[in-house]
Amino acid sequence: MARRARMISLLxxxxxxxxxxxxxxxxxxxxxxxxxxxxxxxxxxxxxxxFEGKAAVRQALDALHVEFVFSDLCxxxxxxxxxxxxxxxxxxxxxxxxxESALLPAFAxxxxxxxxxxxxxxxxxxxxxxxxxxxxx
Amino acid sequence: MITGHSSExxxxxxxxxxxxxxxxxxxxxxxxxxxxxREHFHPEARLIYSGAGTFPLFSGTxxxxxxxxxxTRRLLETFEAMRAHIHDVVVEKNRVSVHxxxxxxxxxxxxxxxxxxxxxxxxxxxxxxxxxxAYSDTGLMSHLCDGLDPSWx
Numbered sequence: 001m002a003r004r005a006r007m008i009s010l011l012x013x014x015x016x017x018x019x020x021x022x023x024x025x026x027x028x029x030x031x032x033x034x035x036x037x038x039x040x041x042x043x044x045x046x047x048x049x050x051f052e053g054k055a056a057v058r059q060a061l062d063a064l065h066v067e068f069v070f071s072d073l074c075x076x077x078x079x080x081x082x083x084x085x086x087x088x089x090x091x092x093x094x095x096x097x098x099x100e101s102a103l104l105p106a107f108a109x110x111x112x113x114x115x116x117x118x119x120x121x122x123x124x125x126x127x128x129x130x131x132x133x134x135x136x137x
Numbered sequence: 138m139i140t141g142h143s144s145e146x147x148x149x150x151x152x153x154x155x156x157x158x159x160x161x162x163x164x165x166x167x168x169x170x171x172x173x174x175r176e177h178f179h180p181e182a183r184l185i186y187s188g189a190g191t192f193p194l195f196s197g198t199x200x201x202x203x204x205x206x207x208x209t210r211r212l213l214e215t216f217e218a219m220r221a222h223i224h225d226v227v228v229e230k231n232r233v234s235v236h237x238x239x240x241x242x243x244x245x246x247x248x249x250x251x252x253x254x255x256x257x258x259x260x261x262x263x264x265x266x267x268x269x270x271a272y273s274d275t276g277l278m279s280h281l282c283d284g285l286d287p288s289w290x
Contacts, residue, residue, distance in 0.1 A: 037253075039253040039255075039274055040253075040274050040276055040277065041250065041274070041276070041277055041280075044276045044277060044280055045276055077232075079227050079228070079229040079232045079233075079234050079257075080229055081227040081228050081229055084225070084227045085227065086227040086234030086255075086257065088257060088270070105187060106272075107234070107255040107257060107272050109225055109227060109234065109236050109255070121236060121253075121255075123236075123253065123254075123255040123272045123274075125187055125272075125275050126274050126275055126276030126277065127275035127276040127278070127279045128275065129276070130276050
């Protein structure tokens, strides 16, 4: 149970740092060889792909935050399985260019090594994100 | 390959849950979804398919065997699913999250692409699925439709 509580606490710290775009804190919470995957195809969702290493992950997350404002970020449900975690989350996505906004549900699978994030795969409604940004499908 | 971690699920062992989902996954992608739903889903089970508005054909909430089978039939009559693969299974008690990928081919446009999928399940104590929340890459699926009406019926 203590391990589960620690995992949830780590998740809270990650979500808070990501919400604040606090990359120094994110750096502290991530392994050097961290990987981040935003599910989707880059030609349809330019920020999609697999990113390896802190610098690449930081760049990917920052690019996403340049396009969208994320508000009302809410972790709705968490499954903890030793060093793995599956998270159901939602956030209001607002495109900075078009001003379009929607509350989108999402899933994430995360893995941890010790007290740091080793991998994260985000699954979002890519059609809705593209529509908000005005990208052709 | 299932690469999840051991846990203590509610009514089933972790090995039983892994076997159940691997079996369901294979049967589903072999076209035996009707049998899987009737055998492994609670009669009042809910399927919540993400991307509401993008795919009115099968998006939304579907309650009960018949509705889940109908939504699945529509999905699988729109897209052919090939080379399905489980990447990771995360289990805690009666909740399961499965990350997989599948190659989809739209029957009309003939466009093909691999897509990532994440499915989240809640089981009852006998191992029957009472809730299934399905994520798929709606942007890619829309692209595969190639401008064809996704509300095709």
